[in-house]
Amino acid sequence: MVKGHLSKSNFMAGLQCPKKLYLAIHRTDSLGESAPQMQFINGNEVGSLSRTFMDGTLISMDNGPLQAIEDTKKAIADTNVNVIYEASFKYGEVFIRADILERGNQGWFLTEVKSSTECKDQHIPDVAIQTWVIKMCGVELEGEYLQFINNEFMYQGDGNFMGLFAWQDITASVSGIIEDMAGKKDLFIRMLDGDLPQIKMGSQCKKPYKCDYIDYCKQSGPKYPVSILPNGWRAAQKLQDQGIDDVRDIPNGFLTSEKQKRVREVTISGKPHLDPEATSILKKLGWPRYYLDFETIGFAVPHWKKTRPYMQVPFQWSCHIYHKNDHSDHKEFLDITGNDPRREFAESLIACCGDEGPIIVYNESFEKSRIRELAEAFPDLSDELLALNARVFDLLKIMQKHYYHPSMMGSWSIKSVLPALVPELTYSTLVGSVHDGSEAQVAYYDAISSDADLRVRQKISSSLLEYCKLDTLAMVKIADALHNYQSGH
Secondary structure, X not given: OOOOOEEHHHHHHHHHOHHHHHHHHHOHHHOOOOOOHHHHHXXXXXXXXXXXXXXXXXXXXXXXXHHHHHHHHHHHHOOOOOEEEEEEEEEOOEEEEEEEEEEOXXXXXXXXXXXXXXXXXXXXXXXXXXXXHHHHOOOOEEEEEEEEEOOOOOOOOOOOOOOOEEEEEOHHHHHXXXXXXXXXXXXXXXXXOOOOOOOOOOHHHOOOOOOOOHHHHHHOOXXXXXXXXXXXXXXXXXXXXXXXXXXHHOOOOOOOOHHHHHHHHHHHHOOOEEOHHHHHHHHOOOOOEEEEEEEEEXXXXXXXXXXOOOOOEXXXXXXEEEOOOOOEEEEEEEOOOOOOOHHHHHHHHHHHHOOOOOEEEOOHHHHHHHHHHHHHHOHHHHHHHHHHHOOEEEHHHXXXXXXXOHHHXXXXXXXXXXXXXXXXXXXXXXXXOOOOHHHHHHHHHHHXXXXXXXXXXXXXXXXXXXXXXXXXXXHHHHHXXXXXXXXXX
């Protein structure tokens, strides 16, 4: 039985996977991963900004959904109100809040505001749910629109965000599936009154959104699900259609990708694989060696002049420097003033990295892209910055091509490789609030917020510095482990 009501997010969960909806309603204790908080931060900033372009009535939820519904009815009945923000409706068990309702000649126009940069397939049923509920409540709609981010917009730092949003008329697409909503609702209600649906893990676990309950479902699934195959969702789907759920049961010859075949072979053998060429490549690197990592923030609503939506603005770097004589040093940069950090970031990076020696990163496309963007932003630093890019060495490519351990579960992320090669070094020892890149972004956002006092900023600064330093130390230890690797590790 549904307690209270089904929210739009619940309904969308059910469309993605009925098991996800069931767990969201009945088993909140099984919640594992959750959506990155930056998604909510960006969504809130986009939503707030979208309400500044037209005068309208904002429906508050401070006094609960029933009062919000009554306030919405009053606003609709008031002919002086032409725009309603967060209009609230409930039909049967389903409760929704509409981002923008704008009065038309014969009814209302519904606009759903998204922080994405395009209209996506999942947005259509999202709006269809709202349209169905609103119409069943007796309110006539003339059309439905999606408002999203124009990622070509360049902010000039003047508080003017005209041009940040784009719109798409999705009335025809929505009207084609509105009738399906009633049937889906009845299906969900019956399902929620029964036992947990038995649904195998598959592509729906990550599309259109990464499910919060993946860890829970893994507990009852195979030890090495075929979904771990790198870039292998099509292969995984074919295997599951044939009743094959575990990587160890994949028939020989089925896989064509060399990387996928290596995952299968190592998983079956239970023994890690290292191509000796990896050790040879690393030993040939010159000196000094700079192990470098960046932390960045991508705001949907740009905060600084000459930045675009979701542009990854670097605010922190860490660098472990190792010389041939075993002398080492660590340098770092972090700006939590709230000012544009890019210029000081770039200047300090140039000063740190000198003129020679490999700059070792984990996934070169990220750091090199940020450096190119800095070179474009600061032409006077361009030559020195691009010279750094010419020295970048990608440790990730070495790992992907030459190393795999069964515990990595199809991932070569640094947090998957580190426990396999260097189990004594772990991110779990970090005592602050930052344990991954997503948490680093949220921590940075909190630090630059206007209500963050000095004590809070200092605590966040310590956590960010500790985390980023561990990222570069992890690269050092991974490289050392490959240098000294013994088969059967």
